[in-house]
Amino acid sequence: MKLFDSLFEKRTRQLAQCSSRRGLLKSLGGLLVGGAAIPLLPVARAAAAEGAARPLEEGDPNSCDYWRYCAVDGFLCGCCGGSMNTCPPGTEMSPITWIGTCHNPVDGRHYVISYNDCCGKSSCGACLCVRDEGDRPPYRPDKANDISWCLGTRSAAYHCTTAVLVGVAFEE
Amino acid sequence: MRPLFFTLGLMLAGTAATADDDVRRAHYNYQMFCQGCHTPDGSGAGDVPRLKGQVGVFLNSQAGQEFLVRVPGAATSALDNEQLAELLNWIVREFAGASIPANWRPYSGREVGALRKQPLKEVIRYRGQILADIARARH
Numbered sequence: 001m002k003l004f005d006s007l008f009e010k011r012t013r014q015l016a017q018c019s020s021r022r023g024l025l026k027s028l029g030g031l032l033v034g035g036a037a038i039p040l041l042p043v044a045r046a047a048a049a050e051g052a053a054r055p056l057e058e059g060d061p062n063s064c065d066y067w068r069y070c071a072v073d074g075f076l077c078g079c080c081g082g083s084m085n086t087c088p089p090g091t092e093m094s095p096i097t098w099i100g101t102c103h104n105p106v107d108g109r110h111y112v113i114s115y116n117d118c119c120g121k122s123s124c125g126a127c128l129c130v131r132d133e134g135d136r137p138p139y140r141p142d143k144a145n146d147i148s149w150c151l152g153t154r155s156a157a158y159h160c161t162t163a164v165l166v167g168v169a170f171e172e
Numbered sequence: 173m174r175p176l177f178f179t180l181g182l183m184l185a186g187t188a189a190t191a192d193d194d195v196r197r198a199h200y201n202y203q204m205f206c207q208g209c210h211t212p213d214g215s216g217a218g219d220v221p222r223l224k225g226q227v228g229v230f231l232n233s234q235a236g237q238e239f240l241v242r243v244p245g246a247a248t249s250a251l252d253n254e255q256l257a258e259l260l261n262w263i264v265r266e267f268a269g270a271s272i273p274a275n276w277r278p279y280s281g282r283e284v285g286a287l288r289k290q291p292l293k294e295v296i297r298y299r300g301q302i303l304a305d306i307a308r309a310r311h
Contacts, residue, residue, distance in 0.1 A: 095217040099208045112203050142208055142245070152218035166207070170200035 055165070056106040064129035068113050070102035072129045073145040074161035077118055079127035084163050087118035091159045094119055096151040098142065100134045101169045110169035116162045119150035124160040197255070198262030205249050206263070214267040221299075228268030231276045232306045239292070239302055241284050247291035254281035256288070 059066045062078040069076065081088035097116045104111055136143035150156045203212075210216055214223035230236030240260060241247060249256060257279040264272060292298060 095211055096220065097208050099204055101204075112200070114208070140250075142205060152220070166203055166212070167200075170197045172197075 055104045055109065055111055058106045062127060064127065064131065067104050067106075068102055068111075068163040068165070069129050070131055070133040071098075071100040071113070071135060071145060072115060072131055072161055072163065073135065074115075074117070074129065074158070075124040076127040076129050077124075077160040077162045080118075080124035080160040082118060082160065082162065085165075087116075087162065088121075088124070088160065091118040091120045092153045092155070093117075093162065094150050094153045097149055098145055099166065100143070102133075102163075110171065112166040112169055114164045114166045115145065115149070116164055117149040118159045118162065119153040119157055120155040121159040122157055129161075194258060195262065198258045199266075201251060201255060201259045202262065202266075205251065205259075206245065209245075214263070223263060223267040225267070225269045225271055227264060228271030228273065228276070229306060230302065231264065231268075231273050233302065233309070236302050236306060237279075238287050239299065241279065241287040242290055242292045243295055244291055247288040252281075253285035253288070257281045257284040260284065 061068070061084045062076060064072070064076070066084075068084060076084070077087060078084050082091070087093045094117045097114045099112060099114045101110045102113050103109075132145065134143065135145050138144045138146065141147065148156065148158045150158050209220045210223055211220075214227070216222035216224075227240070230240055241256070246256060246260065251259065261278045264276070264278070
């Protein structure tokens with residue numbers, strides 16, 4: 001036991017003589033600050049680039065007052081076996097769609113939303129949502145949501161509507 | 173000398189930011205007014221004409237260059253003349269690919285403003301005629 005005591009005492013004294021407490025603080029501090037800054041740079045930039053078109057989310061995607069549904073006129077696919085981005089099984093997403101912008105209250109930005117209808121089955125009947133913001137009369141057909149957008153699909157039977165995020169709106 | 177370089181650098185950065193804004197605005201206008209039917213990559217769907225790799229063919233004749241402005245979707249769009257010209261030029265540069273003629277002259281707001289006053293009432297037959305004329309001139 002005595003051998004251990006003397007060995008450790010010797011090593012501790014040696015260490016104390018060869019290093020300073022400030023030196024330890026300096027290197028430890030350098031490590032903490034440097035370590036925090038260096039890996040953050042590229043990661044933070046990558047995250048910022050990715051987040052450019054990714055909105056901060058809040059709210060229930062199966063509820064009509066969810067922000068992406070600002071111009072919907074139809075049944076929400078999330079209540080029909082699909083989601084806000086996907087069609088329910090047995091239906092086909094129309095490649096032809098009407099597009100508008102919605103304001104996201106969480107991050108305060110406007111996003112371009114594509115309302116792709118899901119087609120091929122009769123009306124879903126669940127979660128009817130009629131908000132119509134930005135809806136225009138049929139003489140502006142590209143901005144009218146009263147028409148069935150089941151165009152370019154094998155069947156023209158309307159089932160439900162998705163709200164696919166296309167990008168961030170351009171603001172001057 | 174150094175402040176001069178600094179000023180030049182700032183000026184260049186300013187120009188680049190404006191050009192970048194123009195591209196972003198044109199892309200946004202494409203999303204808002206065209207993409208719903210012509211699809212995000214210009215492939216078209218069903219009866220909607222394909223822009224990708226095709227739209228530049230029209231620029232081989234004066235009637236074709238005018239046609240792209242006079243089609244109802246362009247001529248009667250809610251965009252002003254400058255932004256419509258910017259959008260049409262963006263569509264050509266983005267989607268025409270190899271179909272763009274070497275001597276193509278980009279649209280100006282003034283040119284677009286004059287042409288959109290004569291929107292086409294009949295499109296499909298006239299379109300076929302323009303493409304046939306271009307094909308004949310090539311052979």
